[in-house]
Amino acid sequence: MQFLVFLYFYFVANVVALDFPSYVKKCSAKDPELNKCLENRANEVIPHLVKGDRILGIPVLSPVKIPKLDFQDGGFKLSLTDVHFDNFKDFTLSDVIFDLQGGNIQYTLNSKYLNFTSNYALNDAQIMRRNVFGRGRFRMVLVNNAMRYKTGVELSRKHGGTYIRGLNADLKLESEKVYFYFENVRDNSAQDAADTNIFLQEHSRAIFEEIRPGIERLVLSYIEAVVTAINEKIPVETTIP
Numbered sequence: 001m002q003f004l005v006f007l008y009f010y011f012v013a014n015v016v017a018l019d020f021p022s023y024v025k026k027c028s029a030k031d032p033e034l035n036k037c038l039e040n041r042a043n044e045v046i047p048h049l050v051k052g053d054r055i056l057g058i059p060v061l062s063p064v065k066i067p068k069l070d071f072q073d074g075g076f077k078l079s080l081t082d083v084h085f086d087n088f089k090d091f092t093l094s095d096v097i098f099d100l101q102g103g104n105i106q107y108t109l110n111s112k113y114l115n116f117t118s119n120y121a122l123n124d125a126q127i128m129r130r131n132v133f134g135r136g137r138f139r140m141v142l143v144n145n146a147m148r149y150k151t152g153v154e155l156s157r158k159h160g161g162t163y164i165r166g167l168n169a170d171l172k173l174e175s176e177k178v179y180f181y182f183e184n185v186r187d188n189s190a191q192d193a194a195d196t197n198i199f200l201q202e203h204s205r206a207i208f209e210e211i212r213p214g215i216e217r218l219v220l221s222y223i224e225a226v227v228t229a230i231n232e233k234i235p236v237e238t239t240i241p
Contacts, residue, residue: 029240035096042093050089061088071211076125083118087111103153114142128203136183144176161235166227171220178208
């Protein structure tokens with residue numbers, strides 16, 4: 001899967017050899033509702049997979065700890081350190097399109113909340129013609145999120161099986177609401193932190209548009225890391241007989 005679908009694939013492929021729990025089920029390639037089967041099976045195993053498994057080569061995804069993230073676009077620069085993110089465990093998968101013959105895999109990752117906490121540094125960022133600056137604790141909450149993942153597919157034959165390689169993967173994030181909190185933040189109008197946070201929240205959508213590409217790249221990087229490991233090892237025939 002690319003991430004959740006293929007996390008499931010990898011888990012399923014090892015059930016017989018490693019005696020994994022019976023709740024992990026395969027999907028038949030002849031199933032006319034194959035996309036729905038993959039969606040259901042992935043949602044069943046997500047809570048187990050996000051805990052990580054050294055044997056399977058799956059990293060811990062709950063929580064995710066990131067040393068540093070930088071968002072920069074024009075006059076806006078936000079640096080985050082000691083970032084904590086713990087929402088992969090809450091993801092559900094929907095709207096699966098698994099079309100190997102057409103070279104196309106798509107699905108949507110859904111999450112009620114995406115919650116990031118960290119330290120931040122904001123140095124004279126230009127926000128609605130104000131210079132905003134500060135350092136301290138930071139929190140960002142994105143509400144009602146849908147992340148549409150798409151990738152092309154190339155198939156290859158080796159070791160007697162068919163293997164998948166993703167091509168030009170892309171992820172787009174849509175969030176219904178956005179909330180920010182910046183500790184000790186100020187702007188050049190000499191407002192205190194509370195007033196400046198009110199100003200920033202009033203313009204939260206504009207701030208979100210500045211950092212959305214970085215969030216999309218972050219989530220996609222976790223997807224691609226897992227995808228590469230899985231696709232190099234597990235043939236399609238093992239997981240969708």
